[in-house]
Every structure is written in structure tokens, then in C-alpha cells.
Amino acid sequence: MEFACPQTKRIAELANEVGLELRAIIPAQKLPADVMTRLDQWLLEGRAAEMDYIGAARSVMGDVRDWKRWTRSIALFALPYHRAGGEFRGGGRVARYALGRDYHNLLGKRLERLGKRLRRENMVQNFRGCTDAAPVLEREWAILGNVGWRGKNTLVLDPAYGPWVLLGELLMDLELPTFTAPPPTDADSKQKRWASCGSCTACLDVCPTGALTSAYEIDARLCISYLTIEHRGSIPVELRAKMGDWVFGCDLCSEVCPFGHHADDHAEDWGTKDAISAFRLEDLLALTADEFATAFAGSPIRRAGLGGLQRNACVALGNLKRGGPELEDAARSHTDPIVREHASWALAE
Ligand code: B12
Ligand code: SF4
Ligand code: SF4
Incomplete structure (x- = not known):
């Protein structure tokens, strides 16, 4: 250079x-x-x-x-x-x-x-x-x-x-x-790879909650990333079914973007948190604060807090139609009222 x-x-x-x-x-x-x-x-x-x-x-x-x-x-x-995308054992997606x-x-x-x-x-x-x-x-x-x-x-x-x-x-x-720094050049054409969205609307079309209210504009209140990571308390009922199996963050509007489709894999630079592939969503519901802190040490997932992660797991289990017995336990006796309420919602689903 x-x-x-x-x-x-x-x-x-x-x-x-x-x-x-x-x-x-x-x-x-x-x-x-x-x-x-x-x-x-x-x-x-x-x-x-x-x-x-x-x-x-x-x-x-x-x-x-x-x-x-x-x-x-x-x-x-x-x-x-x-x-590559990743999820908890058996399902429950985590942003990359x-x-x-x-x-x-x-x-x-x-x-x-x-x-x-x-x-x-x-x-x-x-x-x-x-x-x-x-x-x-x-x-x-x-x-x-x-x-x-x-x-x-x-x-x-x-x-x-x-x-x-x-x-x-x-x-x-x-x-x-x-x-x-000069942008990278395409190996074949030697053209500078610089572009704009043009007529593409893939991200707007894929967003399940309509959080991308128009091109270049987001309403965080509707964004799954916000709801699963930043939001404290109850998740609005009308959004829960639309959240699918996202447990922490959401990558949908990144995944569909054609400009990222040829990006090389950087998993090695970042490592992989074993707890994600070790736990099922059902297991998360029974985790103690100490177990959560140990299992997710050094992971961005700690940002949601144990209660937040368990709340998100309930929503995902409801959408996946799984986890009946564990959800029943959580709805009956979980110490966090928010988790109890989301577990009840998931059972009703
Ligand atoms: C708050 C925040 C969020 C919020 C709000 C998202 C948002 N788009 O603002 C939530 C929790 C939803 C979120 C989600 C995510 N986030 Co975030 N987030 C932030 C944070 C902390 C602040 C962003 C902010 O200030 N937003 C304010 C609003 C007003 O921004 P805006 O809606 O885009 O509005 C701007 C435009 O309208 C713009 N504008 C200017 N000129 C023009 C011209 C036209 C024509 C138009 C229409 C607009 C426009 O002006 C506004 C003001 O800047 C930044 C880090 C930082 N400190 O900057 C990371 C950051 C944006 N997040 C990041 C990431 C990776 C994510 C997620 C992908 C994580 C995930 N997988 O779950 C998702 C993606 C969701 C999405 N599509 O944005 C990265 C993005 C990297 C990148 N390549 O751009 C950042 C930069 C963090 C980082 N250090 O890398 N995030
Ligand atoms: S992160 Fe998910 S919910 Fe948020 S704007 Fe993108 S597709 Fe929509
Ligand atoms: S998917 Fe990518 S290229 Fe297409 S509109 Fe969205 S940001 Fe632009």
C-alpha cells in the first residue's frame, strides 16, 4: 500500500x-x-x-x-x-x-x-x-x-x-x-468493488417484524436484536411469534445481503463458545446465576443477563413447539416473574 x-x-x-x-x-x-x-x-x-x-x-x-x-x-x-450461523443444541439461533x-x-x-x-x-x-x-x-x-x-x-x-x-x-x-485504504479489487476483473444497494430490497423484505420501516431506517422497538439483547422486561406479545427461534440477536438482514455472500470465514479469529453447542434451550431454563456466569464468561451473550436469556429461550421454545415439561416447571416455579410469564405464553403456543 x-x-x-x-x-x-x-x-x-x-x-x-x-x-x-x-x-x-x-x-x-x-x-x-x-x-x-x-x-x-x-x-x-x-x-x-x-x-x-x-x-x-x-x-x-x-x-x-x-x-x-x-x-x-x-x-x-x-x-x-x-x-457460518450457529445455534444452541437442537435449535435456537445466536447472531454470528x-x-x-x-x-x-x-x-x-x-x-x-x-x-x-x-x-x-x-x-x-x-x-x-x-x-x-x-x-x-x-x-x-x-x-x-x-x-x-x-x-x-x-x-x-x-x-x-x-x-x-x-x-x-x-x-x-x-x-x-x-x-x-484503497478498496480491494476483484481478482478477475480488477475492478474496484464499490457499490450501492441499487434496486435491491432483500433486507427490507426478509425482516419478520417490519423493523426496517423503510430503506435506511430502523425502528429498534421492533428489531429482534433489540428485543433479545437490549430490552429488559416483557417482550410485546404481538412480536413474539415473529421472532422465530432467535435467542440472541438476529442476522436475517445481514444474511440476505448479496454484498456479504462471498465473504471468507473468520470463525478462527473469534473462536467458538462451547456453551452454545452444549446447552439445549430447555437446559437454559434451569441454569443458575453462577452457572450462567461461568458458561458464558467472555461472551457477548452475558449482555442479555440470565433472566433475559431465559425469557428469550421461552419465546423460541414456544415458536419451535418444544420443551413442554421444562416450560411447565418454569411457568410454575421460576423465581423471575418475566420468565414465568413467557413460559406460560410458550405453553399456550
Ligand atoms: C443502538 C445500536 C443498535 C440498535 C439500533 C440499530 C441501528 N441501526 O441503529 C439495535 C439493538 C437494534 C442494534 C442491532 C444490531 N446491531 Co447495533 N449498534 C447500535 C449502536 C450502539 C448505536 C447505533 C445508533 O446510534 N443508532 C442511531 C440511529 C439513529 O441510527 P440509524 O437508524 O441508522 O439512523 C441514522 C441514519 O438514518 C443516518 N442517515 C444519515 N444520512 C442518511 C441518508 C439517508 C438517505 C438515510 C435514509 C439515512 C441517513 O442518520 C441517522 C443517524 O446516524 C452501534 C454502535 C455505535 N456506537 O455506533 C451498533 C452497531 C450499529 N451495531 C452493529 C451490529 C453488528 C448490529 C447487529 C447486526 C447485531 C445482531 N446481529 O443482532 C444488529 C443489526 C440490526 C440493524 N439492521 O441495524 C454494528 C454494525 C456494523 C456495521 N457493519 O455497520 C455497530 C456499528 C457496532 C460495531 N461497533 O460494530 N444495534
Ligand atoms: S436484525 Fe432482524 S429484526 Fe432487526 S432489522 Fe434486521 S432482520 Fe429485522
Ligand atoms: S440486502 Fe444489502 S444490498 Fe440489498 S438492500 Fe439490503 S443492505 Fe442493500
Whole structure:
């Protein structure tokens, strides 16, 4: 790869050493006004559901310098995670990003290591790694940096991996010229693989709950990913049958995306959580808090909490028409009233 700037070249080298591929560097700047207007509208319409942390961080989201005022440049990363789908023993699907190690740890640690190396070489004094859990609109930065383009499923589509990338950023107090890694070229045609959704609507068509209310727009209140991971409490009854056998997250609008169909397999990078293939959904209903913590240590699945996972397992069992005796036990004597109620619903199904 050609680098006009020696400092950018060094950042790319150090990134490689910690297991990251530098995709772009952009100067700290304000996000376009129309992006922020859309975010405000989204929040106003209640589409963020109970994710209050998004609204709470709104005041610093338009410009990272309102959060970390020393930021001069943002280095952008996109870690591929494509792999075959996975499920609990006998059925009960888990989103692919959650089948192995937690990217918040894996990507977060690599960004931290990169920042420390840059500091050791006196290139930066201040840095901050971000992935997911930071007041940063990650997809907007990735789009500004030409890491990928906006898909109708709202995800950033990477030229090589389609939607199957997880985003991370390193904020730095170092001024640098804009840099974008050249997109991969197709081996046969040598054409740059850069595109847009065009007339495709596969993700909108496949979404079982209608969460993609129109192209590029999502209503989190309807999204299975939100309902199974972020939502606490009872799942709206009218959505339960539509959730099928998704127990943690949902990949449907990623799976159908043609831009991801040729992505290579990255299962080895992420490993596989044994507990997923070891437990049946029925087994999850009897898990204790200690067993849950041990079995899912280092897994994104812990985010749902034991009660949340058991609630989701009830819905999936109801939809799979399985687990009668275990559901009866749970409906009668589970300590969590939410799990009891979802078990009763599943039995009625
Ligand atoms: C909250 C959140 C969710 C919520 C809401 C999803 C969403 N699309 O916003 C829920 C829980 C539903 C969710 C689900 C998932 N998530 Co999520 N999520 C986030 C998080 C933390 C914040 C996103 C956010 O701020 N949304 C705000 C709303 C307003 O965004 P929006 O609806 O897309 O609206 C924007 C557009 O309208 C845009 N816009 C700008 N210009 C234009 C122009 C036009 C024409 C239009 C129409 C729109 C538009 O402006 C708005 C404001 O930015 C980010 C991490 C981060 N810090 O950024 C990860 C993130 C987006 N999630 C990610 C992933 C992997 C997922 C799942 C695939 C996980 C799974 N398998 O279950 C699903 C996918 C569901 C989907 N189709 O989005 C990845 C996506 C990577 C990628 N390739 O893009 C991220 C970036 C995390 C990461 N670090 O990698 N997620
Ligand atoms: S993750 Fe599933 S429920 Fe959410 S928008 Fe995509 S297809 Fe719909
Ligand atoms: S499935 Fe089709 S419409 Fe949806 S993001 Fe992929 S290319 Fe775009």
C-alpha cells in the first residue's frame, strides 16, 4: 500500500502488529447536519426504545471534540467476523457476532494496544479506542472515511465483507492528512468493488417484524436484536411469534445481503463458545446465576443477563413447539416473574 504520509504509514504498521488493518484516517470534524437531524427525529419518534444512553449522549455525538476535546484525527477500523450461523443444541439461533469472543474486549484491547504503542513512539499523548459502547456514531464516521457505504439495512457495507464487519475507532490528538485504504479489487476483473444497494430490497423484505420501516431506517422497538439483547422486561406479545427461534440477536438482514455472500470465514479469529453447542434451550431454563456466569464468561451473550436469556429461550421454545415439561416447571416455579410469564405464553403456543 502506498502512503503519502510517513506517520500514517507508521500507524498502519503498528496497527498490523496488534492485529488491525488501518482502513482510514479522517480529521476530527462535525458530522453532517442532516445526519444529526435524522438522529433527532429518530429519538423524537421513540425509535431508540429504552436505549436511553443514545439520547443521553446526543449532545456530544455531532462532533467527537465535544466529548474528547483534544481529538485531531480518527483512525477507522473494520474487523471482519463472517462465519457460518450457529445455534444452541437442537435449535435456537445466536447472531454470528456472539458465537465466539466478545468484540468489545477483542477489538477494544487491540485499539488500546495500538494507542499505547503510538504514545511510546511519541506520536500521540492522548488517545481513546472506541467500539460500540462510546458516544460515537460509528457508522457515520466509517461512511465519511469511505470504509464502506450505507446499506438499506442501516449497516455499513464493506466492499469485501458486506455487512459482516464490526467497527472500531481510535481518537488521536495528532493532526494527519485524510487517508483511505484503497478498496480491494476483484481478482478477475480488477475492478474496484464499490457499490450501492441499487434496486435491491432483500433486507427490507426478509425482516419478520417490519423493523426496517423503510430503506435506511430502523425502528429498534421492533428489531429482534433489540428485543433479545437490549430490552429488559416483557417482550410485546404481538412480536413474539415473529421472532422465530432467535435467542440472541438476529442476522436475517445481514444474511440476505448479496454484498456479504462471498465473504471468507473468520470463525478462527473469534473462536467458538462451547456453551452454545452444549446447552439445549430447555437446559437454559434451569441454569443458575453462577452457572450462567461461568458458561458464558467472555461472551457477548452475558449482555442479555440470565433472566433475559431465559425469557428469550421461552419465546423460541414456544415458536419451535418444544420443551413442554421444562416450560411447565418454569411457568410454575421460576423465581423471575418475566420468565414465568413467557413460559406460560410458550405453553399456550
Ligand atoms: C443502538 C445500536 C443498535 C440498535 C439500533 C440499530 C441501528 N441501526 O441503529 C439495535 C439493538 C437494534 C442494534 C442491532 C444490531 N446491531 Co447495533 N449498534 C447500535 C449502536 C450502539 C448505536 C447505533 C445508533 O446510534 N443508532 C442511531 C440511529 C439513529 O441510527 P440509524 O437508524 O441508522 O439512523 C441514522 C441514519 O438514518 C443516518 N442517515 C444519515 N444520512 C442518511 C441518508 C439517508 C438517505 C438515510 C435514509 C439515512 C441517513 O442518520 C441517522 C443517524 O446516524 C452501534 C454502535 C455505535 N456506537 O455506533 C451498533 C452497531 C450499529 N451495531 C452493529 C451490529 C453488528 C448490529 C447487529 C447486526 C447485531 C445482531 N446481529 O443482532 C444488529 C443489526 C440490526 C440493524 N439492521 O441495524 C454494528 C454494525 C456494523 C456495521 N457493519 O455497520 C455497530 C456499528 C457496532 C460495531 N461497533 O460494530 N444495534
Ligand atoms: S436484525 Fe432482524 S429484526 Fe432487526 S432489522 Fe434486521 S432482520 Fe429485522
Ligand atoms: S440486502 Fe440489498 S438492500 Fe439490503 S443492505 Fe444489502 S444490498 Fe442493500
